[in-house]
Amino acid sequence: MKDSDEKEKKLRKDIGKAYGDYVKQFTPSPAYVSNGIKAFLVGGLICTAAFWLQKRLQDGGMSETDAGAFVTILLVVSAQLLTGLGVFDSLAKFAGAGVIVPITGFANSMVAPAIEYKKEGPVLGVGSKLFTVAGPVLVCGISAAVAVGLIYWMIGRIQGV
Amino acid sequence: MEGILNGLMDYVWAFVIGGGFCLIGQILMDATTLTAPRILVIFVVSGVILQAVGLYEPLVKLAGNGATVPLPGFGYNLAKGAMEGAEKGFLEAIMGPLKATSAGIAVAIAFGYVISLIFTPKSPKGN
Amino acid sequence: MMALKKIGSQSMLFPSGAWIRGRGTVVGKKEGSGPLGSCFDIVLQDDMYGEKSWEKAESKMLKDAMMKAVQRAGLEKENIDVMLSGDLLNQLMSSSFMARDMHIPFLGLYGACSTMTESLVLGSILIDGGFAENVLAGASSHFCTAERQFRLPVEHGNQRPPSAQWTATAAGAVVISGQPPGPGIPRIRAEAATIGRVIDAGIKDANQMGAAMAPAAVDTLLNHLQDTGRGIDYYDLVVSGDLGFIGREIVMDLLVDAGLPSAKVRERYDDCGTMLYTKDQDVHSGGSGCGCSASVFAGHLLQRMEQGELKKVLLMSTGAMLSVISPLQGESIPGIAHAISLEVE
Incomplete structure (x- = not known):
């Protein structure tokens, strides 16, 4: 009984692989080159603009850390505002990863699900849906960073002794 | 003259490295079936790991915002906070990541909440 | 009994x-x-x-x-x-x-x-x-x-x-x-049906719905034709639900592979998902959803039958039986298709 179950599973896997290959010939591939160029240019522009702003703020006497924080805040706020206005999805449709990989994509990923769950209320609707996409990012990122901190702390202790 | 040229090169590096991260992201999106949340997680966690092994700091020195604005830069800041905290003690090592990124996270949550409450979602443009 | x-x-x-x-x-x-x-x-x-x-x-x-x-x-x-x-x-x-x-x-x-x-x-x-x-x-x-x-x-x-x-x-x-419409109104009759089996060809990509459902459509159609002893040209139109442009190509290829005459398949078979939109409406591979075959059938196909342009139609809506959590559990996308034959008397 168990044997035939295993066989069926294996057969299904083989069929899936063969059919997946067969299907590929009917599927147009994405426009790799033009998508890549657009993402590179738009992403590069956002970073360059952020760099320019950072320099201006530092010229005005701000510390590097503070200026960096302000740049981040500005990027987050503008991305979220554009999401609220319903413009960000059109931007992303054009630029793809060019606006998704910068911190703007993270900001968008919070507002986009939350705004759709307004009718479900401000607490369990918007309040919880802010984190449908951002939650995993924060959880994984912060956990990894805390682990790094602890490892560095332990190494420091061992070396200190 | 040399100063201006050096200043200009900073901008070029910011553009190239920032754009490069986006290009990698675009290839991941097009060539794999990874969904957006997974790609975001991969970028942030790889930033954490790269910084932990000392590879990300040089990139930030070179490209400035070109390396800090893309999501690996968020991971870099998290890890950097943790590593700097670790030098001060156990508690600081744990608080470090959030301390270093608190401005961005706090604004993203608070402003995102306000925006979500103010605006209504639009159905996609029919044409 | x-x-x-x-x-x-x-x-x-x-x-x-x-x-x-x-x-x-x-x-x-x-x-x-x-x-x-x-x-x-x-x-x-x-x-x-x-x-x-x-x-x-x-x-x-x-x-x-x-x-x-x-x-x-x-x-x-x-x-x-x-x-x-x-x-x-x-x-x-x-x-x-x-x-x-x-x-x-x-x-x-x-x-x-x-x-x-x-x-x-x-x-x-x-x-x-x-x-x-x-x-x-x-x-x-x-x-x-x-x-x-x-x-x-x-x-x-x-x-x-x-x-x-x-x-x-x-x-x-x-x-x-159960009562036919009054005199002067075209009489469209549901005449036969085939209930489909769930077929899973192992597609896992949620952006490949047409490919995931195509084998189910082919299975149901072949069984329908065999059960009723009909050829595909018995029908003026055999129309699947929402396979889209990619799924439609796959179905035609598989049907020809199964021994159906290629010219007849191309002539008689179509898909609601490819009919509802034009290509420049930015819908990529076409329409999907329950409403796709529902509206194309009730709005367009029945109208053509009333006007006498089509006499015999086989409607075959296709479904992807995935849930919100099944892809997260690593499951592939099972497909299903049911067929109903309609005739103008």
């Missing part, structure tokens, strides 16, 4: 007679500006339909399609014995809340995007078996409700790959009756 109306392995005939008496359709703005726009009863200017949420809007669309079908049949709501309906939302939200307003005995159905044929088949069974005099059968889908349940939020910045399909904002309904 012997199953007298069953033929072959999974098909049935409706000898006592089940006639399509009325039909109603409501579609969104995008669908209304597509090539079939003029076929539909109501085209929305705003996909919210004056309601407070998209789910409520979908529910209202379904209700209006149902009422339109009853009205076209020349009946009253009170004449309907059973209402069969389904949609894509969890716990059939659109259908159940539509039924709350209708006060008609109601059976909710889930067959993913195959729901329209599922409700037509079951409705015809109820009529042919003499269990009901008039049955309302319908289905609906809404881009915004389905998208936020199954994929990512609408405002989320992402790019749709070329194989992605567009969930139709549409609702369609028909009245099936």
Whole structure:
């Protein structure tokens, strides 16, 4: 009984692989080159603009850390505002990863699900849906960073002794 | 003259490295079936790991915002906070990541909440 | 007792007679500006339909399609014995809340995007078996409700790959009756049906729905043809539900592979998902959702049958039986297809 179950599973896997290959010939591939160029240019522009702003703020006497924080805040706020206005999805449709990989994509990923769950209320609707996409990012990122901190702390202790 | 040229090169590096991260992201999106949340997680966690092994700091020195604005830069800041905290003690090592990124996270949550409450979602443009 | 109306392995005939008496359709703005726009009863200017949420809007669309079908049949709501309906939302939200307003005995159905044929088949069974005099059968889908349940939020910045399909904002309904329509009105009869099996070809990519469902459509069609002893050219049109451009190509290739004549397959077979939109409407591989085959069938195909352009049509709505959590558990996407044969007498 168990044997035939295993066989069926294996057969299904083989069929899936063969059919997946067969299907590929009917599927147009994405426009790799033009998508890549657009993402590179738009992403590069956002970073360059952020760099320019950072320099201006530092010229005005701000510390590097503070200026960096302000740049981040500005990027987050503008991305979220554009999401609220319903413009960000059109931007992303054009630029793809060019606006998704910068911190703007993270900001968008919070507002986009939350705004759709307004009718479900401000607490369990918007309040919880802010984190449908951002939650995993924060959880994984912060956990990894805390682990790094602890490892560095332990190494420091061992070396200190 | 040399100063201006050096200043200009900073901008070029910011553009190239920032754009490069986006290009990698675009290839991941097009060539794999990874969904957006997974790609975001991969970028942030790889930033954490790269910084932990000392590879990300040089990139930030070179490209400035070109390396800090893309999501690996968020991971870099998290890890950097943790590593700097670790030098001060156990508690600081744990608080470090959030301390270093608190401005961005706090604004993203608070402003995102306000925006979500103010605006209504639009159905996609029919044409 | 012997199953007298069953033929072959999974098909049935409706000898006592089940006639399509009325039909109603409501579609969104995008669908209304597509090539079939003029076929539909109501085209929305705003996909919210004056309601407070998209789910409520979908529910209202379904209700209006149902009422339109009853009205076209020349009946009253009170004449309907059973209402069969389904949609894509969890716990059939659109259908159940539509039924709350209708006060008609109601059976909710889930067959993913195959729901329209599922409700037509079951409705015809109820009529042919003499269990009901008039049955309302319908289905609906809404881009915004389905998208936020199954994929990512609408405002989320992402790019749709070329194989992605567009969930139709549409609702369609028909009245099936044991009494043929009066003189002078074309008599369209549900004549045979084939209930499909769930077929899983192992596709895991949620942006490859057409490819995931195509094997189920081929399986159902081949079994239908074998059970009834017919060739594909028995029908003027064999139309699948929402396989899209990619799925349609796969079906044609597989059918030819199974030994059906290539020219006839290309001539007689089409897909609702490729009919609802034009290519420049940015829908990539075409339409999908329960409302896709529901609205194309009730709005366009039945109209062509009434006008005498089509005599024999096999409608074969296709469904992808995935849940919100099944892809997260590493499961592939199972497909299903049911077929119903309609003839102008």
